[in-house]
Amino acid sequence: MVLKPRLEDIKIIGYYLGKIILGLGLTMLIPIIIGLAFGEINPVLDFLIGIEITLIFGLILTKLCFTEKDLSWMQGMIVVSLSWLAATILGAIPLYLSGHWKSYLDACFDAMSGFATTGLTLAQNLDHISYAHNMWRHLIMFIGGQGIVIIALSFFVKGLSGAFRMYVGEARDERVLPNVINTSRFIWLVSMVYLILGTSALASVGILNGMKPVNAFFHGACVFMAAFDTGGFAPQSQNILYYHSLPYEVVTIAIMILGAINFKLHYHLWTGNRREILKNIETKTLFITIMLTFFITAIGLSRLGAYPKAIVLFRKGFYHLISGHTGTGYATIYAKQFINEWGNLALVGVICAMALGGATCSTTGGIKMLRIGIIFKALAQDIKRIILPERAIVVQKFHHIKEMFLEDKQARSALLITLAYLVLYGLGAIIGMLFGYPFLNSLFESTSAAANVGLSCGITSPNMPATLKLTYIFQMWAGRLEFMSVFTLIGFFVAAIKGKR
Amino acid sequence: MINRRLHRLKKLIAQIIILVTGYWLLVTSGYAQSISSTELINNAKEYDGKTVVYEGEVIGDIMVRGEFAWINVNDGQNAIGIWLDKNLPADILYTGSYKFKGDWVEVTGVFQRACLEHGGDLDIHAQTIRKIRQGRQILERLNTSKRNLGLVLLGVLCLVWILRRLKLK
Numbered sequence: 001m002v003l004k005p006r007l008e009d010i011k012i013i014g015y016y017l018g019k020i021i022l023g024l025g026l027t028m029l030i031p032i033i034i035g036l037a038f039g040e041i042n043p044v045l046d047f048l049i050g051i052e053i054t055l056i057f058g059l060i061l062t063k064l065c066f067t068e069k070d071l072s073w074m075q076g077m078i079v080v081s082l083s084w085l086a087a088t089i090l091g092a093i094p095l096y097l098s099g100h101w102k103s104y105l106d107a108c109f110d111a112m113s114g115f116a117t118t119g120l121t122l123a124q125n126l127d128h129i130s131y132a133h134n135m136w137r138h139l140i141m142f143i144g145g146q147g148i149v150i151i152a153l154s155f156f157v158k159g160l161s162g163a164f165r166m167y168v169g170e171a172r173d174e175r176v177l178p179n180v181i182n183t184s185r186f187i188w189l190v191s192m193v194y195l196i197l198g199t200s201a202l203a204s205v206g207i208l209n210g211m212k213p214v215n216a217f218f219h220g221a222c223v224f225m226a227a228f229d230t231g232g233f234a235p236q237s238q239n240i241l242y243y244h245s246l247p248y249e250v251v252t253i254a255i256m257i258l259g260a261i262n263f264k265l266h267y268h269l270w271t272g273n274r275r276e277i278l279k280n281i282e283t284k285t286l287f288i289t290i291m292l293t294f295f296i297t298a299i300g301l302s303r304l305g306a307y308p309k310a311i312v313l314f315r316k317g318f319y320h321l322i323s324g325h326t327g328t329g330y331a332t333i334y335a336k337q338f339i340n341e342w343g344n345l346a347l348v349g350v351i352c353a354m355a356l357g358g359a360t361c362s363t364t365g366g367i368k369m370l371r372i373g374i375i376f377k378a379l380a381q382d383i384k385r386i387i388l389p390e391r392a393i394v395v396q397k398f399h400h401i402k403e404m405f406l407e408d409k410q411a412r413s414a415l416l417i418t419l420a421y422l423v424l425y426g427l428g429a430i431i432g433m434l435f436g437y438p439f440l441n442s443l444f445e446s447t448s449a450a451a452n453v454g455l456s457c458g459i460t461s462p463n464m465p466a467t468l469k470l471t472y473i474f475q476m477w478a479g480r481l482e483f484m485s486v487f488t489l490i491g492f493f494v495a496a497i498k499g500k501r
Numbered sequence: 502m503i504n505r506r507l508h509r510l511k512k513l514i515a516q517i518i519i520l521v522t523g524y525w526l527l528v529t530s531g532y533a534q535s536i537s538s539t540e541l542i543n544n545a546k547e548y549d550g551k552t553v554v555y556e557g558e559v560i561g562d563i564m565v566r567g568e569f570a571w572i573n574v575n576d577g578q579n580a581i582g583i584w585l586d587k588n589l590p591a592d593i594l595y596t597g598s599y600k601f602k603g604d605w606v607e608v609t610g611v612f613q614r615a616c617l618e619h620g621g622d623l624d625i626h627a628q629t630i631r632k633i634r635q636g637r638q639i640l641e642r643l644n645t646s647k648r649n650l651g652l653v654l655l656g657v658l659c660l661v662w663i664l665r666r667l668k669l670k
Contacts, residue, residue, distance in 0.1 A: 334579065
């Protein structure tokens with residue numbers, strides 16, 4: 001029997017949602033400071049309006065729903081899924097007011113794309129956007145990549161068990177440190193240290209490449225935030241092609257890979273346990289899948305003669321493969337070139353890489369390496385069971401931070417999430433085809449949205465049908481949260497309608 | 502009679518030569534007209550290695566690299582990288598950004614679908630560049646509707662804050 005949610009459930013959800021909205025509102029102070037520094041009057045007003053609306057909502061929710069109770073699992077999951085929707089709707093306000101987005105739906109599309117670290121964009125005339133708005137586009141990637149809830153966990157939430165439930169709801173089921181709040185703070189510490197190092201590296205390359213120092217630093221910070229959080233937005237419309245620079249590509253590849261690594265692994269690297277990187281199932285799987293998908297892509301490009309020399313093929317093919325595999329979406333070619341010049345086989349290689357994604361507890365999307373590793377370990381275990389005598393006890397182990405025995409429930413969970421992702425990729429592709437786009441184009445764009453990648457073959461544009469925009473928004477949201485929070489929210493609404501008191 | 506036929510033949514040959522020359526001029530002058538970025542990107546193989554004329558607004562930074570420089574030119578549809586002698590963009594005063602409308606230039610150069618010299622980038626190696634329209638500074642005027650909305654919302658925010666504090670007490 002399904003029970004109707006109680007008023008108390010709604011109050012607890014509203015209270016924590018309000019706190020997260022307040023946290024989000026305060027982050028809008030950063031683009032305001034940037035706007036003031038560059039003397040941009042109207043963009044500052046856009047963010048003042050945005051911050052005011054956000055704070056009003058946050059204050060009203062925390063007042064009306066005030067409670068001292070901690071969150072249950074169901075409530076934690078719902079808070080997470082609702083906070084991502086609220087962040088999208090409220091975060092889109094300054095974007096829409098800038099006039100660079102055709103409609104509020106387009107602004108919401110970019111806000112979700114930013115928070116979910118996807119990188120697909122419907123922005124118009126991006127080369128004339130203000131510094132404040134450009135900062136916000138990249139900042140929401142940084143916030144979304146770390147996890148919207150992590151901000152609240154780090155600064156606002158005191159209850160430990162409720163905090164952990166929200167942390168899990170945001171698709172991070174691994175704690176780096178025993179305490180989830182300390183874990184959140186560690187994630188911020190890692191990100192801030194890399195932010196300083198990455199921005200300095202990119203700014204130096206930018207200056208050496210002939211950019212003005214102010215622009216080099218601003219672009220460096222923006223590109224770092226989008227690369228480390230495997231987002232894919234860039235300050236200019238040409239994305240990374242704008243820089244025409246091999247060193248810039250090399251630095252962004254290094255940052256993208258750092259972003260695709262599990263934060264737990266970062267912790268071990270920081271504490272001197274460097275051998276972990278060689279033993280970990282995720283890094284091993286990532287290495288193998290990169291090699292395999294690059295092999296497919298390179299054969300595809302080579303057969304079509306897309307690039308005149310092997311070194312050029314490697315530079316273009318490898319960059320986009322890493323960009324797709326880590327879920328970043330940075331590109332040095334135009335969207336249409338994927339379809340016109342890369343051919344079906346190379347596209348299949350990139351689609352596979354996008355679908356697989358990076359490590360768990362990282363900023364990437366997609367199925368993720370731990371699950372792929374576990375599925376292959378389970379397959380190996382089953383094959384051994386068939387080959388070995390019936391009385392033989394088959395034990396499968398894998399190394400992820402520590403040696404672990406593979407259990408059936410781990411394999412089942414990995415397969416279920418993989419299946420859910422495959423359904424999501426397929427669903428978007430079918431809807432794309434319903435609007436008349438060819439199969440491979442639809443699958444490419446759908447996988448890119450659902451795995452939070454951001455590479456586009458040209459379907460994503462302000463002129464695409466509104467239903468397709470909504471489909472991709474849903475895919476980005478569900479893909480980023482890895483389904484559980486979204487399913488819980490759907491279940492909550494069903495219970496509210498059909499449940500019994 | 503024979504002379505007349507010869508005269509007609511000469512006339513016919515002359516007409517054919519004029520027609521062929523005219524057709525050739527028409528075809529080649531197609532490339533002398535500016536081509537859009539979308540046309541170049543969508544038909545990159547067709548234009549690869551050909552001299553094209555492309556025009557648009559110079560955006561972002563002028564990035565000097567040794568004896569050469571990169572500029573990015575946006576025609577309103579896409580921006581394309583232009584590789585040129587570092588002295589060529591000397592008369593470019595404005596580049597497009599939030600506060601500036603960049604100079605509108607016409608570039609004549611060789612279009613490269615996957616440039617060998619630049620790691621496979623799609624670009625144009627400029628031979629000449631001509632400024633068609635000078636850019637300008639965009640004067641930002643305070644949007645009064647936004648200012649008024651901001652003030653009203655500030656009032657509402659203060660009210661909510663005060664009510665919240667009062668009820669807490």
